[in-house]
Amino acid sequence: MYAVILAGGRGTRFWPLSRRNLPKQCLALDGGPTLIQATIQRLLPDIPPERVLVITGPDMATAIAAQLPQLPPENLLVEPSGRNTAPCIAWACWEVQRRGGDRFVVLPSDHHIGNEAAFRQALREASAMAEAGALVTLGIRPTRPETGFGWIEPGDSDDQHGLPVRRFVEKPPLAVAERLLAEGRCLWNAGMFVWRTDVLRKNIRSFLGGCEAFLEKLEEGAALAEVWGLTEATSVDYGILERATGVRTLPVDFGWSDVGSWPVLAELLPDRGWGSGVAEPVVALDARGNLVYAPAKLVALLGVEDLVVVDSADVLLVADKGRAQEVRAIIEELERRGLGRYS
Amino acid sequence: MYAVILAGGRGTRFWPLSRRNLPKQCLALDGGPTLIQATIQRLLPDIPPERVLVITGPDMATAIAAQLPQLPPENLLVEPSGRNTAPCIAWACWEVQRRGGDRFVVLPSDHHIGNEAAFRQALREASAMAEAGALVTLGIRPTRPETGFGWIEPGDSDDQHGLPVRRFVEKPPLAVAERLLAEGRCLWNAGMFVWRTDVLRKNIRSFLGGCEAFLEKLEEGAALAEVWGLTEATSVDYGILERATGVRTLPVDFGWSDVGSWPVLAELLPDRGWGSGVAEPVVALDARGNLVYAPAKLVALLGVEDLVVVDSADVLLVADKGRAQEVRAIIEELERRGLGRYS
Numbered sequence: 300m301y302a303v304i305l306a307g308g309r310g311t312r313f314w315p316l317s318r319r320n321l322p323k324q325c326l327a328l329d330g331g332p333t334l335i336q337a338t339i340q341r342l343l344p345d346i347p348p349e350r351v352l353v354i355t356g357p358d359m360a361t362a363i364a365a366q367l368p369q370l371p372p373e374n375l376l377v378e379p380s381g382r383n384t385a386p387c388i389a390w391a392c393w394e395v396q397r398r399g400g401d402r403f404v405v406l407p408s409d410h411h412i413g414n415e416a417a418f419r420q421a422l423r424e425a426s427a428m429a430e431a432g433a434l435v436t437l438g439i440r441p442t443r444p445e446t447g448f449g450w451i452e453p454g455d456s457d458d459q460h461g462l463p464v465r466r467f468v469e470k471p472p473l474a475v476a477e478r479l480l481a482e483g484r485c486l487w488n489a490g491m492f493v494w495r496t497d498v499l500r501k502n503i504r505s506f507l508g509g510c511e512a513f514l515e516k517l518e519e520g521a522a523l524a525e526v527w528g529l530t531e532a533t534s535v536d537y538g539i540l541e542r543a544t545g546v547r548t549l550p551v552d553f554g555w556s557d558v559g560s561w562p563v564l565a566e567l568l569p570d571r572g573w574g575s576g577v578a579e580p581v582v583a584l585d586a587r588g589n590l591v592y593a594p595a596k597l598v599a600l601l602g603v604e605d606l607v608v609v610d611s612a613d614v615l616l617v618a619d620k621g622r623a624q625e626v627r628a629i630i631e632e633l634e635r636r637g638l639g640r641y642s
Numbered sequence: 643m644y645a646v647i648l649a650g651g652r653g654t655r656f657w658p659l660s661r662r663n664l665p666k667q668c669l670a671l672d673g674g675p676t677l678i679q680a681t682i683q684r685l686l687p688d689i690p691p692e693r694v695l696v697i698t699g700p701d702m703a704t705a706i707a708a709q710l711p712q713l714p715p716e717n718l719l720v721e722p723s724g725r726n727t728a729p730c731i732a733w734a735c736w737e738v739q740r741r742g743g744d745r746f747v748v749l750p751s752d753h754h755i756g757n758e759a760a761f762r763q764a765l766r767e768a769s770a771m772a773e774a775g776a777l778v779t780l781g782i783r784p785t786r787p788e789t790g791f792g793w794i795e796p797g798d799s800d801d802q803h804g805l806p807v808r809r810f811v812e813k814p815p816l817a818v819a820e821r822l823l824a825e826g827r828c829l830w831n832a833g834m835f836v837w838r839t840d841v842l843r844k845n846i847r848s849f850l851g852g853c854e855a856f857l858e859k860l861e862e863g864a865a866l867a868e869v870w871g872l873t874e875a876t877s878v879d880y881g882i883l884e885r886a887t888g889v890r891t892l893p894v895d896f897g898w899s900d901v902g903s904w905p906v907l908a909e910l911l912p913d914r915g916w917g918s919g920v921a922e923p924v925v926a927l928d929a930r931g932n933l934v935y936a937p938a939k940l941v942a943l944l945g946v947e948d949l950v951v952v953d954s955a956d957v958l959l960v961a962d963k964g965r966a967q968e969v970r971a972i973i974e975e976l977e978r979r980g981l982g983r984y985s
Contacts, residue, residue, distance in 0.1 A: 625927065629942045638925070
């Protein structure tokens with residue numbers, strides 16, 4: 300099995316650590332390896348770097364390559380422009396086939412997985428399901444009525460492994476998310492897919508004529524950049540999974556988090572009294588619930604709570620934790636004020 | 643007239659900007675010249691650097707000298723150890739006399755003065771009072787029931803300039819400070835004194851036998867460090883002013899502030915919407931009342947108020963503004979934890 304790591308996202312929510320040329324997946328948010336390094340390391344027992352393809356954009360390729368010295372250079376695929384996930388997964392399908400692979404797992408590059416052994420076990424189960432012809436999406440057991448994710452409603456159990464997918468519910472309103480959570484059967488779609496290359500290609504042919512034309516041109520020897528525009532700029536979820544038959548989900552539970560914002564990171568890291576973060580030493584008096592990311596300094600906290608404090612080489616962010624997801628508005632303000640070099 | 647600038651204080655309340663070897667007077671707290679540079683510059687129209695003596699301790703002498711290139715090296719007086727203000731003022735008295743001066747003003751090195759012309763005018767008036775034989779202390783019109791300062795209770799006006807001092811009230815309890823403020827006649831003692839060298843010396847002889855013995859040994863050619871211990875380790879206020887006759891005060895009003903803490907600095911600097919400080923550029927959303935000192939970075943504030951945020955090369959402080967005077971407790975904690983290099 301090959302692994303295809305999608306590393307094109309920008310991750311503005313981790314500004315000022317994430318920057319235009321330094322996306323979230325390149326950050327060591329927990330003080331250990333970066334998210335993309337961890338993504339590859341946790342595959343290692345089963346999938347060596349030779350069978351890992353990483354897809355990213357031209358802005359970020361240098362940063363990504365620098366982080367992954369073990370990745371063969373020809374396994375870093377640089378898409379000419381961001382066109383959502385369907386085109387790059389179609390391209391990856393062709394690249395895997397070209398290298399002799401017959402199936403692959405698609406993984407985001409910027410998520411956290413707490414239980415790596417359970418994760419690898421899930422991949423092995425999903426690989427067996429894919430072997431039998433299914434388009435498999437891993438289904439995360441939900442813990443909250445999250446409106447920012449896609450949800451999977453499974454059908455009834457049958458005699459095969461995993462569950463058939465009845466339908467996808469993309470980013471539901473809160474009332475719907477609450478109902479889906481209460482029903483107890485629905486799962487989160489975390490963008491982790493496993494399929495055979497031939498099964499995926501058949502579905503591309505059926506549902507994504509543009510991507511199919513793109514692949515045919517590639518096979519004829521066309522330059523990537525010249526035929527990239529033939530593809531549908533859509534997600535693989537919408538473009539294929541919501542339309543195809545044989546889509547199945549494997550319910551999994553391996554301590555997954557999308558690490559989607561500073562407050563989410565705060566909860567993943569151990570509480571050190573004053574809060575959590577990546578900072579050492581910290582001296583605190585009457586401080587609690589803060590997230591501090593300041594690896595290069597002594598940090599002193601005095602009588603403050605529920606703040607996000609992020610110190611980078613040229614930017615210092617101090618935010619109320621409940622509003623940290625509004626950093627996008629700060630980035631917009633930077634651009635309005637001609638301070639785009641900080642964004 | 644000579645000026646004697648007392649620059650021995652450490653100013654822990656401006657930690658982490660003020661450090662053991664970088665005291666408050668060496669800081670550019672308002673983004674302009676440092677406090678000690680400003681102290682000397684505002685004298686310049688009347689008192690050239692040749693007639694300015696600066697007294698400091700051995701730890702800080704290098705930092706002070708680096709800030710005052712215009713000061714003749716022999717005008718930087720390094721006291722062997724801190725023994726409060728009486729010994730160093732006695733020494734300064736002798737140094738001024740030795741250079742042919744007949745009177746001097748004593749000034750702290752770490753205060754803010756908003757109206758420099760009014761300040762110089764006050765010095766000229768005080769100089770005339772000293773010429774007539776008075777020990778003069780400038781009296782600041784109080785604006786709040788401050789318990790951290792010494793207060794001056796003047797006597798009735800007489801036919802001379804200024805007012806006689808009836809008594810000093812050192813750091814009164816709040817109820818007393820409130821009464822002194824309400825009475826409307828009392829003034830703050832800001833440590834700014836003007837006197838003739840011969841009048842001061844006579845009072846040293848009367849009230850500070852140890853300091854007098856020290857000066858006599860100096861005159862006989864003793865090495866400073868060997869006779870420094872003869873002095874009384876006391877303040878000139880307590881050692882002389884509270885006992886002497888002929889003590890007068892000149893009520894003044896020149897926008898004085900002791901710049902005693904981060905919140906006091908916050909009020910001296912113009913409000914920029916999100917608060918005040920030394921930082922550029924700042925991008926803020928729903929922020930107010932903050933003090934930010936981060937001259938080397940872009941600062942982003944999001945939904946925060948009444949914080950003190952100070953970014954130095956190796957320390958980041960984030961404090962509730964109402965508790966910023968407790969930074970001393972942080973320094974103590976640093977020392978307990980073996981992190982004294984940050985203090």
